[in-house]
Amino acid sequence: MLEARRLSLSKRGRRLLDDVSLTLSPGELLIVLGPNGAGKSTLLKLLSGLWRADAGDILLSGHPLAAMRGAELAGWRAVVEQHSVTPAGWRGEELVAAGAYLYPASPPSLVRNTVANALRLTEAEELASLRLTELSGGQRQRLQLARALCQLLLSPRPERYLLLDEPTAAQDFAMADTLMARTKELARRLNIGALAVVHDLNLALRHGDRVLLLNDGRSAGCGVVDDMMRLDRLETVYGIRLAELSHPEQSLRAFVPLSATHSPKA
Numbered sequence: 001m002l003e004a005r006r007l008s009l010s011k012r013g014r015r016l017l018d019d020v021s022l023t024l025s026p027g028e029l030l031i032v033l034g035p036n037g038a039g040k041s042t043l044l045k046l047l048s049g050l051w052r053a054d055a056g057d058i059l060l061s062g063h064p065l066a067a068m069r070g071a072e073l074a075g076w077r078a079v080v081e082q083h084s085v086t087p088a089g090w091r092g093e094e095l096v097a098a099g100a101y102l103y104p105a106s107p108p109s110l111v112r113n114t115v116a117n118a119l120r121l122t123e124a125e126e127l128a129s130l131r132l133t134e135l136s137g138g139q140r141q142r143l144q145l146a147r148a149l150c151q152l153l154l155s156p157r158p159e160r161y162l163l164l165d166e167p168t169a170a171q172d173f174a175m176a177d178t179l180m181a182r183t184k185e186l187a188r189r190l191n192i193g194a195l196a197v198v199h200d201l202n203l204a205l206r207h208g209d210r211v212l213l214l215n216d217g218r219s220a221g222c223g224v225v226d227d228m229m230r231l232d233r234l235e236t237v238y239g240i241r242l243a244e245l246s247h248p249e250q251s252l253r254a255f256v257p258l259s260a261t262h263s264p265k266a
């Protein structure tokens, strides 16, 4: 299990995260929701080991993340950041194969198969031979997801975690839904703990196992989707009136903003 206990972080005299805790189990998809500036990316940077918290601990299967070096950490977790830099001149499959850099002793055929598998799982097969500079933002984002999957698929660690910062931000409506469904399915099938920061409440509703709500650097609750995704709670966190709609025949529900009463904090 990935366990974050009472994380806090300040920068330039501002509290970006304040006493935030969470658990992420292998096989589940935890969605992190919250308004702009709530601290979602900050939390992901701490969980990834890219930043260090001022207070609190992060444990991976009981081992402190703070004591892990880069290569060791990369076996436990793969990260897709919000803004990833892609090397000029690379083609899609080279980016995905970068996920195998930790395992130089892997047989080339295993790496080739893993890259192909990761491309297939992320609906990115047709991007393999194309130059990154000639791809759309959404296509590059899918390849980054494939690169992260390749890293985890080759890892010998008993527990693996996939940390995604807005993995569907550049995806069209249909692809966003497909990718979140895939992520959930992969988490289950490969027993990977997946955490995804998303903005779309309805993606969280449809695909999340559990939800962490962040507001102003603090936790506004963490629990199963039905408990967290309640109208009153979401209206408070987002500062907007919402309507909850349900499909007459299928057990589907969705949230839509009702009015322009939003009062952004910053």
Ligand SMILES: Nc1ncnc2c1ncn2[C@@H]1O[C@H](COP(=O)(O)OP(=O)(O)OP(=O)(O)O)[C@@H](O)[C@H]1O
Pocket (backbone or CB within 6 Å): 011, 012, 016, 034, 035, 036, 037, 038, 039, 040, 041, 042, 043
């Ligand atoms: N390097 C930094 N130094 C100082 N403050 C920062 C830094 N990075 C982010 N912040 C501040 O921390 C707060 C949280 O930022 P963060 O990026 O974690 O929010 P977020 O919830 O991911 O927002 P968004 O939904 O807009 O991506 C913001 O107020 C931001 O201005």
